Amino acid sequence: MKNEWPLWEIFIRGQHGMSHRHVGSLHAPDAEMAIKNARDVYTRRNEGVSIWVVEANHISASSPSDKGPLYEPSESKVYRHPTFFDIPEEVGAM
Amino acid sequence: MYAQMIKSEATQDDPEKLAAFQARIDAGEKIEPKDWMPEGYRKTLIRQIGQHAHSEIVGQLPEGNWITRAPTLERKAILLAKVQDEAGHGLYLYCAAETLGVSRDEITEMLLDGRMKYSSIFNYPTLNWADIGAVGWLVDGAAIMNQVPLQRTSFGPYSRAMIRICKEESFHQRQGYDAIRQMAEGTPEQKKMAQDALNRLWYPSLMMFGPSDKDSVHSAQSMAWKIKMNTNDELRQKFVDQTVPQAEYLGLTIPDPDLKWNEERGHYDYTDPDWSEFFDVIKGNGPCNVDRLAARNKAWDDGQWVRDGLLAHARKKAAGKHAAE
Ligand SMILES: [Fe+2]
Numbered sequence A: 001m002k003n004e005w006p007l008w009e010i011f012i013r014g015q016h017g018m019s020h021r022h023v024g025s026l027h028a029p030d031a032e033m034a035i036k037n038a039r040d041v042y043t044r045r046n047e048g049v050s051i052w053v054v055e056a057n058h059i060s061a062s063s064p065s066d067k068g069p070l071y072e073p074s075e076s077k078v079y080r081h082p083t084f085f086d087i088p089e090e091v092g093a094m
Numbered sequence B: 001m002y003a004q005m006i007k008s009e010a011t012q013d014d015p016e017k018l019a020a021f022q023a024r025i026d027a028g029e030k031i032e033p034k035d036w037m038p039e040g041y042r043k044t045l046i047r048q049i050g051q052h053a054h055s056e057i058v059g060q061l062p063e064g065n066w067i068t069r070a071p072t073l074e075r076k077a078i079l080l081a082k083v084q085d086e087a088g089h090g091l092y093l094y095c096a097a098e099t100l101g102v103s104r105d106e107i108t109e110m111l112l113d114g115r116m117k118y119s120s121i122f123n124y125p126t127l128n129w130a131d132i133g134a135v136g137w138l139v140d141g142a143a144i145m146n147q148v149p150l151q152r153t154s155f156g157p158y159s160r161a162m163i164r165i166c167k168e169e170s171f172h173q174r175q176g177y178d179a180i181r182q183m184a185e186g187t188p189e190q191k192k193m194a195q196d197a198l199n200r201l202w203y204p205s206l207m208m209f210g211p212s213d214k215d216s217v218h219s220a221q222s223m224a225w226k227i228k229m230n231t232n233d234e235l236r237q238k239f240v241d242q243t244v245p246q247a248e249y250l251g252l253t254i255p256d257p258d259l260k261w262n263e264e265r266g267h268y269d270y271t272d273p274d275w276s277e278f279f280d281v282i283k284g285n286g287p288c289n290v291d292r293l294a295a296r297n298k299a300w301d302d303g304q305w306v307r308d309g310l311l312a313h314a315r316k317k318a319a320g321k322h323a324a325e
């Protein structure tokens, strides 16, 4: 069996009210150690108020070659943006 | 630099794919790990990021040498924080290299058995406390010169690692300048120590940027791929121009009698380091090469039981949890 500690992806909530953001990864034997290491590696200067760790092999990612079918359809749907609609000035803020 | 003399790997890929790849880079797009990339790009980056990571890790040794002997508790806490940052820099960079398909153990073993290099600068000793100030000021100063433009490198994970690193480097250089300034403004003996540190570390710091452009092979491909952003001589010149006034402020003399401002060029003229010494250090014959590798090997071997023990514990716990479900 391979004896390398698994890779963990680290997500940090920078401030109260913000969502967790991916900041990087690290190796650790288990989740508890991953959190401890993440605290040392990624929050040495008050960068965080909360840490999530996820084992990297549990993350499924979209494939770069699917970029077209996944994201192009929304390009033509300009009416999804509020600026698509002309609202008469007389109506006021909307 | 922390990555010196990185030879670009030849690439034998489909010319059409290569052209499309180059167009993405020229358009300023970031290349992400799962995107198609030329084999040469991948291999060159593993070597470059790996060497950079190894430099951060080995670079802890000359400074770690003085943590327990720092002159005050405050200097000790500062140096400890600085060295801890360098460990973090190594980790960010190893993770960036791993996204290219090399494992942490593989890349570590390549350092330990000498297949991969680290920056020549860390093969010089830190003989006294003044050297610690000089290392922060000059060595981190030189590293910053290279790392700032690398924030714009084409490979996403490398670029993001550099952005994190750059946020922390300014503290490193300032604490070094502050430490050597205190000595330069201290007793005549202290000032002499500061001058002596500058005398010994000046040329090794200039060597960090790698050989002169006229002898520097393979940089055109790396520059086209945006994994090298400036030539060695460009960065070295920038470093000299920035450092001379800093030395003047301290009342210290750069150990180069031919150093002088060139009005026409708008830069300082300076003497190149002794390149035969540089190549000799790279080959393994610097004052500390043997010690540095021995220290890294010892740390790796001594840590084996910890790595194994924690992993065995984690597996046992996971198996127990599985059985209970
Ligand atoms: Fe660093």
Ligand SMILES: [Fe+2]
Pocket: B086, B140, B143, B169, B172
């Ligand atoms: Fe540093």
